[in-house]
Amino acid sequence: MTFARAHILPRSGTKRELLRKKGQFWTPDWIADVMVAYVLQGKPGRLFDPAVGQGAFFHAAKRYEQANSISLELLGYDIDKDVVNQARKSGLSDGDLRHVAIRDFVLNPPEETFPAIIANPPYIRHHRLTVEQKQNLSEFAFRATGRRIDGRAGLHVYFLIRALQSLAPEGRLAYIVSADICEGVFAHALWQWISAHYRLDGVITFSPEAAPFPDVDTNALIFFLRNMKPMTTFPWVKCLKRDAKNLISLFAGKTHNDDEGLQIFRRKLSEAIVTGLSRPPLESAHEHTLGDFATVMRGIVTGDNDFFFMTACRARELGIPNTFLTKALGRTRDVIGETFGTDDLKRLEACGRPTQLLTINGLRFDQLPTSIQTYLKEGEERGLPNKPLIRTRNPWYRMEVRKVPPIMFAYLGRRNARFIRNYAGVVPLTCLLCVYPKSDALDFVERLWKVLSHPETIANLSIVGKSYGAGAIKVEPRALERLPLPTALVQREKLDKFIHPRQDVLDFG
Structure with a gap:
């Protein structure tokens, strides 16, 4: 079997922005062949x-x-x-396209149902939808499912609901989509509805080496669904190389031989929905999570880094007293390794990187030094009080406050998510999460950081994180608190004694 060359995606510029706006990511031939083989195996005719x-x-x-x-x-x-016209240029005839209508599938759906549906929906995230579009989509989803779908759902989520509604009895749907469809805040309600009404025949996930869209910052999954009574188990597959043959054999009802290019698990549907359909099955229950030993908060949102976050040199030029400045860290890549100390802070200052956060709280404008009043007036002239995040604050220049976190977490990284020991006494902006151990005892903090930095713990991030393209992972604060900690590591560092300390005394002896 031969495949055409994959569509080359623009990496930057106006073409890349147009791609994001329209959400058009063309399906590779080898993926299309797998999906077609699944939906057409019963010879549906349409x-x-x-x-x-x-x-x-x-x-x-x-x-x-x-x-x-x-x-x-x-x-x-x-x-x-215009895109349909491009399909003609790709070799499809007018006869092939005679039943293609220019029409909105979600909000102006077909009146008939179909025995076979196949889709790579437009990947348009929620912040690119208008208020009116969001309202119409939300109302549609509620009518269809009886559930309120969180407003952070993208268009591809509503596309799936409509596609399932459009299936004829026993009809098949093959749907390739981003992993956030089973990782987002809306996922639980969505999949509770799907699993109660449709049969999940299989899920295909991909290793970075086999990614269908290697130049896209999202991780793709394929779902195979039927309009039939649900089953309690399904095959969950991780594809390790770009090869359609074995996937077609597995999902098109043909004899399948084990292949090193596939990892296949038979999973309980109930477990997979709780764990996340994009994530591998849990090998065992975990006794401890990070939340047993620490709390997690996001870093500081300034509302305008260019104004509030500055270099030490700039602060001196403006005449801002040190009492109104907080040492801060603004970029993950400013941290070279897994620790951040005073020497690192000096390195950033020497390189002209901002390290000082303007922190004005508890004082009226007329109580502030003249130098700060002058600077704030500059901000007003630039329209800062009307910016979305800033206009909710009173006064507008009031800054969020965080205690200095002993440990920080680089929550969005490409194979470099890590826990960073904070020896410099900085507070992070939103590039990092703040990890606050439940004890201030220095020995406890060091032991906890040692457990968190261990490769076994880092590997568990995939259990709680959202997966993106090229191996990137994102973990939100509450999800990070659910991070499983290997029992052997917890016991070796004697962290388990912290949960049930005798007489409220920590003893690491």
Whole structure:
């Protein structure tokens, strides 16, 4: 089997921004062949694609039609007429596209249902939707599911709901989508509804080496679903190399031979929904989590780093007294290793990096030094009081406050998520999370940091984090508190004694 060259994505500039706005990421041929093989295995006669784009699924369907000597009618929607015209240039004929309508699938759906639906929906995140679009989509989702879907759901979430509604009885849906569909705050309500009404035939995840969209900052999954009575278990697959053959054998009802390119798990649906469908199954229950030993908070949101976060030299030029400055860290990449000390702070200052956060709290404007009053007036002239985050503060220049965290966490990284021991006494901005051990005892803090920095603990981040492209992971504060800590490490460092200390005394002897 041969595959066409993958569509090359723009990496930056206006073309990249247009890509984000429209959410158009074209499906590679080898992925399209797998998805088509699943939905067409029962020879349904009709295939519907609600987001035709450049026609990758139509091309794959025609290959399948020829290889299996079947007759197939192609139908579809798209909202972008120009892209459908590109599909013609890609080799699809007017006959192939005669049943493609320029139409909004979610808000103006077809009246009929289909035995086979295949989709790579537009990946448009919630902040790129208008208020009116969000309201219409929210109302649609509530009517469809009886549940309120959190407003942070992207268009691709509503696309899935509509696609499932459009399935004929026993119809099949193959759906490739970003991992946030089962990791976001809306995921639990969504998958509770899906798992109660539809059968999950399988999930395919991908290693970074096999990623369908290697130049995209998101991690893709494929879901295979049927409009049938749900089952309690399903195959969960991790694809390790770009090879369609074994995936087709596994999900198209053919004999499958074990292959080193696939990791296959038979999972309970209830466990997978709780753990997260994008995440591997938990090997065992964990006795301890980070939340047993520490609390987590996000770093400081300034509202305007350029104004409030400055170099030491700039602060001196402005005449701002040290009593109104807080040592701060603004970028993860400013931390070279797993510790950050006073020498690192001096290094940043020598390089001209900002390290001083303007912190004005508890004083009226007329009580402030003249130098600060002058600077704040500059901010007013620049319109800072009207910025979204700042306008909720009273006064507008009031700054968030954090205690100095003994440990910081680089929560969004590309294979470099790590816990950082803070010896410099800085507070982080939103680039880092603050980890506050439940004891201030220095020995306890050091032991906890040692456990957190261990490779076994770092590996567990995939259990609680949101996965992105190229191995990146993002972990929110409450999720980080659920991070499992290996029991052997906890016992070796005697952290377990902290949970049930005798007479409230910590003893690490």
